[in-house]
Amino acid sequence: MxxxxxxxxxxxxxxxxxxxxxIVEPNTNMGNFESLWRIIDTKYCYLxxxxxxxxxxxxxxxxxxxxxxxxxxxxDLMGTMLGELKDGHVNLYSDFDRSRxxxxxxxxxxxxxxxxxxxxxxxGENYKIANGLSYEKIDNGxxxxxxxxxxxNGFNDANIVSAMTYFKDCKGLIIDVRDNSGGSLDYSKQLxxxxxxxxxxxxxIKHKIGNGHxxxxxxxxxxxxxxxxxxxxxxxxxxxNRKSYSATNDxxxxxxxxxxxxxxxxxxxxxxxxxxxxxxxNGWMVRFSSSPMYDxxxxxxxxxxxxxxxxxxxxxxxxxxxDTIIERAIKLIK
Amino acid sequence: MxxxxxxxxxxxxxxxxxxxxxxxxYLLTSASNTLGYSIINLNDPYLSPLTxxxxxxxxxxxxxxxxxxxxxxxxxxQKLSLLVGKAHNPPxxxxxxYFGVNYGWGMRCHLKxxxxxxxxxxxxxxxxxxxxxxxxxxxxxxxxxxxTNLNVSGSATYDISLFRKDMKLKLDMKSPILGCMFVPxxxxxxxxxxxxxxxxxxxxxxxxxxxxxxxxxxxxxxxLRRSLWRxxxxxxxxxxxxxxxVFERNNLSIKIASVFDxxxxxxxxxxxxxxxxxxxx
Numbered sequence: 001m002x003x004x005x006x007x008x009x010x011x012x013x014x015x016x017x018x019x020x021x022x023i024v025e026p027n028t029n030m031g032n033f034e035s036l037w038r039i040i041d042t043k044y045c046y047l048x049x050x051x052x053x054x055x056x057x058x059x060x061x062x063x064x065x066x067x068x069x070x071x072x073x074x075x076d077l078m079g080t081m082l083g084e085l086k087d088g089h090v091n092l093y094s095d096f097d098r099s100r101x102x103x104x105x106x107x108x109x110x111x112x113x114x115x116x117x118x119x120x121x122x123x124g125e126n127y128k129i130a131n132g133l134s135y136e137k138i139d140n141g142x143x144x145x146x147x148x149x150x151x152x153n154g155f156n157d158a159n160i161v162s163a164m165t166y167f168k169d170c171k172g173l174i175i176d177v178r179d180n181s182g183g184s185l186d187y188s189k190q191l192x193x194x195x196x197x198x199x200x201x202x203x204x205i206k207h208k209i210g211n212g213h214x215x216x217x218x219x220x221x222x223x224x225x226x227x228x229x230x231x232x233x234x235x236x237x238x239x240x241n242r243k244s245y246s247a248t249n250d251x252x253x254x255x256x257x258x259x260x261x262x263x264x265x266x267x268x269x270x271x272x273x274x275x276x277x278x279x280x281x282n283g284w285m286v287r288f289s290s291s292p293m294y295d296x297x298x299x300x301x302x303x304x305x306x307x308x309x310x311x312x313x314x315x316x317x318x319x320x321x322x323d324t325i326i327e328r329a330i331k332l333i334k
Numbered sequence: 335m336x337x338x339x340x341x342x343x344x345x346x347x348x349x350x351x352x353x354x355x356x357x358x359x360y361l362l363t364s365a366s367n368t369l370g371y372s373i374i375n376l377n378d379p380y381l382s383p384l385t386x387x388x389x390x391x392x393x394x395x396x397x398x399x400x401x402x403x404x405x406x407x408x409x410x411x412q413k414l415s416l417l418v419g420k421a422h423n424p425p426x427x428x429x430x431x432y433f434g435v436n437y438g439w440g441m442r443c444h445l446k447x448x449x450x451x452x453x454x455x456x457x458x459x460x461x462x463x464x465x466x467x468x469x470x471x472x473x474x475x476x477x478x479x480x481x482t483n484l485n486v487s488g489s490a491t492y493d494i495s496l497f498r499k500d501m502k503l504k505l506d507m508k509s510p511i512l513g514c515m516f517v518p519x520x521x522x523x524x525x526x527x528x529x530x531x532x533x534x535x536x537x538x539x540x541x542x543x544x545x546x547x548x549x550x551x552x553x554x555x556x557x558l559r560r561s562l563w564r565x566x567x568x569x570x571x572x573x574x575x576x577x578x579x580v581f582e583r584n585n586l587s588i589k590i591a592s593v594f595d596x597x598x599x600x601x602x603x604x605x606x607x608x609x610x611x612x613x614x615x
Contacts, residue, residue, distance in 0.1 A: 020575075024383075027425070043520065043521060095427065185525060185529075186529070207519060207523070207526060209535075220532045222530065275472055275473055276474045276523060277471040277472045278383060279382050279383065281384065281424070282427075285470055291522070291526060
């Protein structure tokens with residue numbers, strides 16, 4: 001009996017040791033480098049899709065890490081390393097700076113001018129503001145125009161109903177999400193649902209289930225429901241540019257599958273990886289794309305979504321107070 | 335005369351004996367309210383790979399009562415614990431707020447192996463919940479520890495005499511044996527889990543292979559003239575693992591408790607005796 005009691009006690013003590021402790025790096029430049037590299041290696045979701053040789057980047061950047069480098073120099077080096085991912089959702093945050101990759105829009109024409117939007121031809125001075133929605137009738141009252149600059153600025157159903165009611169005599173609606181770099185996916189779904197007659201699978205999402213670059217869960221359907229009491233069924237044109245990113249990219253993906261919707265402008269900036277956060281030993285936070293989202297055909301939309309109609313902002317039109325992309329949208333509605 | 339006196343004395347004595355054998359017994363519930371100040375270390379790899387350390391305050395309510403007047407070898411026991419506090423990462427660049435609740439119910443067998451020592455041993459079912467909020471995080475600022483456990487639970491009480499007072503040294507412990515717990519994948523956002531309803535592989539069976547812990551309190555019970563107090567230390571350590579994540583919680587606290595016994599009277603069948611005075615008339 002005594003022998004069995006000892007065995008049970010030993011098992012009770014040893015079995016819990018099966019919980020593998022994570023590697024804890026020291027708070028040195030090298031330790032912070034290794035920690036940051038490993039976070040991306042095990043948690044970032046696009047290494048395989050983007051064909052990034054993260055091991056080679058480890059070798060190249062490890063050689064540049066020195067313990068004598070001050071915080072600013074070390075931060076810039078780590079920011080440059082993260083820039084190799086070419087992802088607007090990847091940032092390193094310190095008390096003094098935030099690293100970023102902006103080439104997803106800086107390398108392309110802007111195709112947007114806020115001064116034009118606010119001119120008398122479009123929103124004017126007395127446009128309506130309902131939380132995040134700025135709206136007014138344009139084209140002599142024939143077309144409704146909504147500018148939504150961010151999906152971080154909230155809006156509720158009452159705001160949407162107010163705008164739709166205001167536009168009840170308009171032939172169609174323009175929703176301008178140029179320069180909208182994202183925000184809440186819930187707002188994206190809420191607004192898109194106003195343009196669906198029935199629930200539809202508009203995309204998929206996966207998440208990482210292991211440390212390997214291809215360790216993903218099964219794809220989960222992302223549905224866009226039909227709004228319970230707001231259903232706009234006239235022609236809708238959504239305006240996009242390269243700075244339409246993240247939750248806006250999600251919105252455009254949903255709207256592209258809605259009836260009576262046309263996407264006009266430039267390709268969106270992309271950013272379909274749902275970002276999460278972690279941190280390294282010196283307390284700097286890192287944000288990174290963690291859960292890839294796809295369109296309804298399981299195609300990647302990380303690099304952006306093509307419009308149905310490509311239109312660029314003409315500098316001649318701009319000089320004459322005309323937004324080429326809005327004017328094209330008006331023609332499509334007529 | 336002497337014969338009559340003995341006769342009357344006999345009658346009176348038998349009447350006194352009858353009164354003693356018919357005397358009603360009442361079960362007392364022993365309860366305590368405990369306040370504690372804690373130093374806590376938290377490891378939540380879903381929120382951060384770093385260990386967060388901080389402090390908090392806790393409150394426990396505990397009650398215990400024998401099953402019946404006839405059965406004073408087994409008691410039922412329950413405990414409610416609350417803990418709230420704030421912790422920081424080592425470089426103090428971020429802070430995590432937490433709030434924890436634990437409710438347990440169980441039964442214990444009472445033993446007296448030797449003079450001055452009383453031992454209770456039994457099982458305790460508990461529901462454990464802790465909400466952690468790391469405001470700085472994007473899309474994963476919150477994680478929840480949610481588990482239900484079957485624990486082995488017990489206590490040992492030893493009578494000691496200190497400063498000419500009869501005190502008790504009491505050690506109370508519990509440790510989880512098996513249960514189930516909520517642990518998400520590190521890459522799964524709460525948006526996907528609760529916004530899209532994907533709860534695949536978030537509930538896990540727990541036993542000694544992936545969860546171990548000990549919750550112990552060592553208290554000195556001090557009787558004063560009209561009150562009973564306990565002072566002492568509490569130590570809780572819990573480590574659990576699932577989905578390649580290892581969580582840990584360590585909590586050292588200094589505690590003070592007031593202890594009291596009470597009996598409950600209510601309804602028609604459990605009326606308070608007439609010499610018990612209640613404002614609820």
